[in-house]
Amino acid sequence: MPISIRDVAVRAGVSVGTVSNVLNRPDEVSSDSVERVTQAIEELGYVRNDAARKLRAGVSTTVGFVVLDGQNPFYNDVVRGAEDEASSHGIAILYGNTDEDPSREKVYLDLFREQQVRGLLIAPYGDVMTQLRRFRSSGIATVLVDRFSADSGFSSVSVDSVAGGRLAVEHLIEGGRRRIAFVGGPFDIRQVTDRLAGARAAAENAAVHIELEVVPTSAMTVEEGVAAGARLLTRPRREWPDALFAANDLLALGLLQSLVSGGRVLVPDEIALIGFDDNPFAAAAAVPLSSIRQPSRMIGRTALRIVLEEAADPESIPRQTVFPPELIVRRSTSG
Amino acid sequence: MPISIRDVAVRAGVSVGTVSNVLNRPDEVSSDSVERVTQAIEELGYVRNDAARKLRAGVSTTVGFVVLDGQNPFYNDVVRGAEDEASSHGIAILYGNTDEDPSREKVYLDLFREQQVRGLLIAPYGDVMTQLRRFRSSGIATVLVDRFSADSGFSSVSVDSVAGGRLAVEHLIEGGRRRIAFVGGPFDIRQVTDRLAGARAAAENAAVHIELEVVPTSAMTVEEGVAAGARLLTRPRREWPDALFAANDLLALGLLQSLVSGGRVLVPDEIALIGFDDNPFAAAAAVPLSSIRQPSRMIGRTALRIVLEEAADPESIPRQTVFPPELIVRRSTSG
DNA sequence: AACTTTACCTGAATCGATTCAAGCTCGTTT
DNA sequence: AAACGAGCTTGAATCGATTCAGGTAAAGTT
Numbered sequence: 001m002p003i004s005i006r007d008v009a010v011r012a013g014v015s016v017g018t019v020s021n022v023l024n025r026p027d028e029v030s031s032d033s034v035e036r037v038t039q040a041i042e043e044l045g046y047v048r049n050d051a052a053r054k055l056r057a058g059v060s061t062t063v064g065f066v067v068l069d070g071q072n073p074f075y076n077d078v079v080r081g082a083e084d085e086a087s088s089h090g091i092a093i094l095y096g097n098t099d100e101d102p103s104r105e106k107v108y109l110d111l112f113r114e115q116q117v118r119g120l121l122i123a124p125y126g127d128v129m130t131q132l133r134r135f136r137s138s139g140i141a142t143v144l145v146d147r148f149s150a151d152s153g154f155s156s157v158s159v160d161s162v163a164g165g166r167l168a169v170e171h172l173i174e175g176g177r178r179r180i181a182f183v184g185g186p187f188d189i190r191q192v193t194d195r196l197a198g199a200r201a202a203a204e205n206a207a208v209h210i211e212l213e214v215v216p217t218s219a220m221t222v223e224e225g226v227a228a229g230a231r232l233l234t235r236p237r238r239e240w241p242d243a244l245f246a247a248n249d250l251l252a253l254g255l256l257q258s259l260v261s262g263g264r265v266l267v268p269d270e271i272a273l274i275g276f277d278d279n280p281f282a283a284a285a286a287v288p289l290s291s292i293r294q295p296s297r298m299i300g301r302t303a304l305r306i307v308l309e310e311a312a313d314p315e316s317i318p319r320q321t322v323f324p325p326e327l328i329v330r331r332s333t334s335g
Numbered sequence: 336m337p338i339s340i341r342d343v344a345v346r347a348g349v350s351v352g353t354v355s356n357v358l359n360r361p362d363e364v365s366s367d368s369v370e371r372v373t374q375a376i377e378e379l380g381y382v383r384n385d386a387a388r389k390l391r392a393g394v395s396t397t398v399g400f401v402v403l404d405g406q407n408p409f410y411n412d413v414v415r416g417a418e419d420e421a422s423s424h425g426i427a428i429l430y431g432n433t434d435e436d437p438s439r440e441k442v443y444l445d446l447f448r449e450q451q452v453r454g455l456l457i458a459p460y461g462d463v464m465t466q467l468r469r470f471r472s473s474g475i476a477t478v479l480v481d482r483f484s485a486d487s488g489f490s491s492v493s494v495d496s497v498a499g500g501r502l503a504v505e506h507l508i509e510g511g512r513r514r515i516a517f518v519g520g521p522f523d524i525r526q527v528t529d530r531l532a533g534a535r536a537a538a539e540n541a542a543v544h545i546e547l548e549v550v551p552t553s554a555m556t557v558e559e560g561v562a563a564g565a566r567l568l569t570r571p572r573r574e575w576p577d578a579l580f581a582a583n584d585l586l587a588l589g590l591l592q593s594l595v596s597g598g599r600v601l602v603p604d605e606i607a608l609i610g611f612d613d614n615p616f617a618a619a620a621a622v623p624l625s626s627i628r629q630p631s632r633m634i635g636r637t638a639l640r641i642v643l644e645e646a647a648d649p650e651s652i653p654r655q656t657v658f659p660p661e662l663i664v665r666r667s668t669s670g
Numbered sequence: 671a672a673c674t675t676t677a678c679c680t681g682a683a684t685c686g687a688t689t690c691a692a693g694c695t696c697g698t699t700t
Numbered sequence: 701a702a703a704c705g706a707g708c709t710t711g712a713a714t715c716g717a718t719t720c721a722g723g724t725a726a727a728g729t730t
Contacts, residue, residue, distance in 0.1 A: 002473055002474070002686095004685090004686055004687085005686065005687060005688095006686075006687095014709075014710090015709065015710045015711065016686090016687080016688090016710090016711080017688080017689080017690090017709070017710055017711065017712095018708085018709060018710075019687090020687060020688055020689080021688095021689095021708095021709085023687085023688095024687095024688080028707090028708080029708075029709085030707080030708060030709090033708080033709085045469060047445065047448045047449050047473075048449050048686090048687075049390070049449075049451065049685085049686050049687065050386075050449045050450050050451065050687095051385075051386045051387075051389035051390040051395075051451060051685085051686080051687090052386075052390050052685070052686035052687040052688085052715090053686080053687050053688075054386035054687095054715095055384070055386040055387050055390055055685090055686085055687080055688095055714095055715050055716065055717090056686080056687050056688045056689080056714065056715050057687075057688055057689085057715085058715080060386075061446075061449070061450070062429070062450070064427075070411055070414065070415055071408065071411055071412070071415070071615070073406065073408070076405055076406055076411060077406075079405065079430070079432070080405055080406070080432060080434075083430075083431070083432055087431075087439070087442055087443070087446070090446065092399075092429050092431070092443075092446045092447065092450060093429065093430050093431070094397065094427050094428065094429055094430070095414075095418075095428050095429070095430035096418070096422075096427070096428070097414070097415060097418055099415075104422070107422055108422070108427075110382075111396075111422070111425065111427045112427065113382050114382050114383055114385045114396070115385050115396070115397070115427060116384065116385060116386065134380070138337070138382075139337075222615070222616070222618075222619040226619075253616065253619050254619060256621070257619055257620075257621065257623075260621055261621070280406065280557070281557075281588070281616040283557075284557040284561075284588050284589060284592055285592075285620070285621065286591070286592065286595055286596070286620065286621025286622070287621070288592075337716095339715090339716055339717085340716065340717060340718095341716075341717095349679080349680090350679065350680045350681065351680090351681080351716090351717080351718090352679070352680055352681065352718080352719080352720090353678085353679060353680075354717090355717060355718055355719080356678095356679090356718095358717085358718095359717095359718080363677085363678080364678075364679090365677080365678065365679090368678085368679085383716095383717075384715090384716055384717070385717095386715085386716080386717090387685090387715070387716035387717040387718085388716080388717050388718075389685095389717090390684095390685050390686065390687090390715090390716080390717080390718095391684065391685050391716080391717050391718045391719080392685085392717070392718055392719085393685080
């Protein structure tokens, strides 16, 4: 026997219309009624039936968030930011983690469309543009997260990865490093190529000559980092780079593990190391890791705010929001 | 102009009742009708309006999951397991991270009750029993995750923390350690006291004399681990314990950082270290961390399965599912 | 031939919150 | 005294999918 607005109305001695008004526009109701209704709600433990509300008023109180790697702390932080903003608007988040699997991506998009979410945030992996256009034609506002896409016609919130790459390599150069290796891949991930582009720009603009080599990986995981580190160390010592820039902190943690285990390499004395994302575990590594911080919570917050605005105003024009990255210096580059 | 079941009915030349039957019990409809309706749905790009469905049929296609620490990889894994199970049932997950804040916990519970979720999974922090009982009286199935609670009248899925504590300390003793410190806190978290109880049991049952001291912390974070490690190291060397058992891997990572930074202590030679949770970053630490693994995905999967079963059968009796923990040995204890 | 059964289909009632035209009370204006 | 307006309240219509009593036609049974 769930309690309906009718029960509340009876208890408060008013009509259902008045109860609804108390809930939605309390200023148009006498304070006497407001009080009686509020009390009745309290006593009965009434909660609005969102399904009925959604059906009649056509407003949804959920926003979908599809994330491509739920295990990566960076995305957890982004979600956390979105949550903060959402809960202050009384909005709940439907969460879907695709683990870089395009078929899961599709499943979630269908599911969320059935739910008629108010809006959709997505950190896309595969080619979801077709799906997303269907969303838009259903009138569901959509914002891309962590992916800049001027051409797609969707709003986006991301960080300037090129600037981030530049920051990282400039920092290494300032620290006196001259032989730098970029470790990352695969190269069909936009963020990877952007970060590398930034690194290249920094190397070319430097006042001194910089050697920049690329050490490709097949994924951005700790394991791949370990493997890449081991490969580097098979070289004769004088061919080692004197600094590594990893495309994200998971890779960097793996590299670090390879380098320091068994006391083989002194970090940063022999090789400096910088990552990307400022993963909370990176600060806690054996040698605390320098990194490029993305304002992850802010990204989530902003994305949610934009999606709500676009949901409210269907005429709104897609906009690209780009945040600047921030250099975080720790021991791994400041020997 | 969203497309409704009525549009589909017109297009297919049948009644709305038949369309609904095609959607929900296709075996009671002639194959001819099924085909015509299916095609009409396809052509019109119709998707069910879940709000109307929920309102009338009272069935919900979402399950709420309230997590107490969204930053902890352990919970991310649990959520991932729940997701897997959920999406195979066409169910979406409403996600709420409380960050150990009881007021956020309350907000989410209200929000999810408004949404009339099919069921609720919760890794509770504060005292939510009152709230939860209200859930149950609304007929919403509820399962506690990562918290055993025979008395509460709710089902639960968790790991035997006492056994885990025992495993950890037995392993340390077998490795020849005799002066063991348990690092953890606060002690109003059930998992902490359970893990300590297991540690105590192992120490008491050992064939040799074991000194077990308790080093309390005010939270289970990396920072607290670092602080606890620093405190330990202020003692004269001969008063150091020869092994540490941290109540979770975040603490252990912090301890490790304190111990090894600057080459102060050899791990495991001088002090062995074991954690709990088998956090993926623990395997990648400077000294790979031994730990007690919880079958986190399995926990999530199972919890979701149970909550769906209970939602389907309101007469069902609450049951406690307890998984065994598993010892994972890495370098930090096997010098 | 009269009946029962089977296999489908139909369409109105229903879920609960919102909305809005219409109504009611009082105090104010003419 | 009649007319008016401000301030509130009321209750029926509505959203779209589901359900179910009732209906129909064809097949099966006696």
